[in-house]
Amino acid sequence: MIIVLLGPPGSGKGTQVERISKELGFYKISMGDLLREAITKDDEIGKKAKNHLVDGKLVPDYLVLEMVRRELEKEKGKGDIVFDGFPRNLNQAISFDRLLNLAGKKIDIVLYFDIPFALLARRLSQRRVCPRCSTVYNLETAPPRSHNICDKCGSTLVKRRDDSEKIVKSRFQVYERETAPVEEFYKRRRNLLIKICSDGSKDEVWKEIKKHIEKKSYKENSNQKGG
Ligand code: AP5
Numbered sequence: 001m002i003i004v005l006l007g008p009p010g011s012g013k014g015t016q017v018e019r020i021s022k023e024l025g026f027y028k029i030s031m032g033d034l035l036r037e038a039i040t041k042d043d044e045i046g047k048k049a050k051n052h053l054v055d056g057k058l059v060p061d062y063l064v065l066e067m068v069r070r071e072l073e074k075e076k077g078k079g080d081i082v083f084d085g086f087p088r089n090l091n092q093a094i095s096f097d098r099l100l101n102l103a104g105k106k107i108d109i110v111l112y113f114d115i116p117f118a119l120l121a122r123r124l125s126q127r128r129v130c131p132r133c134s135t136v137y138n139l140e141t142a143p144p145r146s147h148n149i150c151d152k153c154g155s156t157l158v159k160r161r162d163d164s165e166k167i168v169k170s171r172f173q174v175y176e177r178e179t180a181p182v183e184e185f186y187k188r189r190r191n192l193l194i195k196i197c198s199d200g201s202k203d204e205v206w207k208e209i210k211k212h213i214e215k216k217s218y219k220e221n222s223n224q225k226g227g
């Protein structure tokens with residue numbers, strides 16, 4: 001099964017993708033994390049992507065598509081994949097269809113994280129991340145056990161560079177301009193969009209997501225059995 005997580009910055013995609021991956025065994029492709037890893041390694045893609053991330057702008061499509069192509073190659077044969085933060089504009093959505101086609105796959109559901117914009121800025125201002133293992137925290141809603149220390153690997157937590165008030169504004173604008181049309185594309189043209197109310201607690205959001213994935217997987221299995 002192929003799942004796409006779509007939603008504005010801070011809507012909880014990264015938090016939920018972890019659970020989809022750990023609890024349901026999906027291979028996770030989180031574009032923001034992959035780009036940040038490439039920047040830390042200072043590899044060819046990282047060098048080209050860096051300034052775009054710092055400014056809260058989209059990285060050029062050809063770089064992102066190359067990353068997806070490489071990830072699909074790595075994943076080959078494992079089956080279930082969840083995409084977080086990709087596709088993020090119409091060109092990426094259309095090119096994605098082609099890449100999946102070549103791999104003999106198709107998108108099964110697009111989970112759209114619906115949340116009032118007012119909540120997002122608050123969540124992002126309180127977010128802290130582990131620079132080593134990428135675990136995400138929130139000073140208000142998901143604090144670490146010891147102040148500013150990652151529960152999992154003991155590293156000192158940091159604020160993401162693009163979580164400053166100014167860059168968050170720019171990311172919201174980019175979302176409205178570039179990514180909101182992708183919502184419409186999956187809703188009206190592909191009929192794949194499922195709205196998830198992501199202003200509830202993490203467990204409430206997870207329950208809703210799990211219900212939709214299980215429903216879809218049950219339908220697919222019955223279709224296969226029925227021929
Ligand atoms: P990316 O890293 O994908 O950032 P984003 O889409 O802006 O989303 P975020 O990671 O900020 O938020 P999230 O939805 O994952 O929320 P989270 O779970 O962390 O992309 C970064 C950059 O990379 C882009 O700006 C662009 O430059 C580049 N890029 C990436 N993909 C690209 C593409 N396809 N094309 C071109 N460029 C691309 O949660 C946020 C906070 O809220 C956390 O503190 C969390 O603990 C808390 N929280 C989460 N859920 C809940 C809840 N239910 N209740 C309370 N608190 C919660």
Ligand code: MG
Binds near residue numbers: 013015032
């Ligand atoms: Mg994220």
